[in-house]
Amino acid sequence: MKVLDSSALDALPSRYRAQFLNSISGIKSASLIGTISKEGQTNLAVFNSVIHLGSNPPLFGFTLRPTTVERHTYNNILSEKVFTINHIHQDIIAQSHQTSAKYDFHVSEFEAVGLTEEYLGSIAAPFVKESNVKIACKYLNDYVIEENQCRLVIGQISHVCFDESFQEDDGFVDLTKANSVGILGVDAYVQATMLDRFEYAKPDQPVSSKYGSQES
């Protein structure tokens, strides 16, 4: 195995280091975040940083770096206090990636990349019609990570839209059935295949599969 220490990491060219470090954190979620400006201009941007923060209250978060593209999303969220999270599936990875291009603020990425706006009830922010799992969030707060000026945005889930056929009896939604993809680094898209689901682990019991396919 190759070992890189801090000095070796520091010595890597900037883009190479970014590709390297972005890719080794592990598999990431692949979402399109939909927002709308005060003037009614819609925006859609691919994010690989949506995370679950809690279930009671239901909180999701995502991180923002200080780039032009992502600022459109952030400014709209601060202004309208609402955003949608739309899972990316295998058939829309190319269009989804294209939302990362630095389009002018007056261009809607929906139109530019060929995805379809969809609205639900009184929620101002647009959903992605093509998505299989869609979530609306109310903006709650954000935290600046002082170490690099990155920002963690916190939203409370107000609505979840999904196909019930993906859901198991205990509430779990199997995203492999929704064809939701993952992201490696900033530009690679991966398909997920279920290996196994395990029962709640206890110190005095062996691991046991929820699907009965594996024991140890």
Next chain:
Amino acid sequence: MKVLDSSALDALPSRYRAQFLNSISGIKSASLIGTISKEGQTNLAVFNSVIHLGSNPPLFGFTLRPTTVERHTYNNILSEKVFTINHIHQDIIAQSHQTSAKYDFHVSEFEAVGLTEEYLGSIAAPFVKESNVKIACKYLNDYVIEENQCRLVIGQISHVCFDESFQEDDGFVDLTKANSVGILGVDAYVQATMLDRFEYAKPDQPVSSKYGSQES
């Protein structure tokens, strides 16, 4: 599609809601975090919340909920200021999941689940010998998410160990070649298969594959 609003979410039984909301955030990273106490007691715990926060300086983060199991990890990190992140691959998912059992503090999960401690240079925290991608971090800071008392722990990467055969020319490490898995919800493990990697997107150009396999 089924739509659940805030009232419907609030009405779900607690465990069902947790399974549901944990699973719909998207695919998550699958890591074992290795730590050591002041007294030399090692600890190993599965996490699905390791994220990349920045490349310069090289920062990773992970979230902690206030549970007993995770507090062992956090207390050790606060005390020794160091932790390791070890990718979970397909052959160790059962052992990795078993680290989530609430073992007594004086039991090392390494021994309890059958994974092997490995040490590198002067780094006090244990790595997982069986892992294909291993990262050492120095503790920098943590942030309390006031909305639910969740904690975001920030570490600076000091060392990265990986097989160079997984790496592409631009620095990207293909975790599908490392057999790194992802987590859905809190207990499902998924295999990742590469769909495509795209070039940096530009507004006036169509999406283009880095592998030449797809165009749009």
